[in-house]
Amino acid sequence: MATPFFAAYDGVSFPWGTFVRPGGNIVAYVRSTGAQSGDDAFAASGLLVSTIAAGVARCRPGLNDVVVVLPGHTETLTGTSNLFTPVAGAQIVGAGLAGATNAPNVTISAVGAGITLSAANMTISGLNINSATAAVTGAITVTGAGVTIANCFMLFT
Secondary structure, eight states: OOOOOOTTOOOEEOGGGOEEOTTOOEEEEEOTTOOOTTOOGGGGTTOEESSHHHHHTTOOTTSOOEEEEOTTOEEEEOTTOBSSOOOTTOEEEESSOTTSTTSOEEEEOSTTOBEEEOSTTOEEESOEEEESSTTOOOOEEEOSTTOEEESOEEEOO
């Protein structure tokens, strides 16, 4: 697959059709179930974390770091929690096909819980995002400049 063209963002082709922008690194792989039998070396590299927040916390502001969310990952937001603390330039990329049953899944289950994208140039792609109750409002809040939400499957009841 050819690298997508974004002005001033030459990139490197990467599995799942994503890219790593210049200066960026893959800083974490996220899977709520931890290491699995047959995992590649990344599981032993120290890059495997259990939450998206832990992955984003490893991102360096403005340097286009990537957090890869692996198939089978599930996360539920309760109370007034946010999925992560926003970091400028961070890319949260789901590995797999959004909408598929094994795609990374985020469930927002309480009023006040959600995803806040207040830092500039953040990207979220390839995730299943859904609500567990009709009472959830404002599940995704975007106030940062240059934010991208792409190829996500969203279902809000």
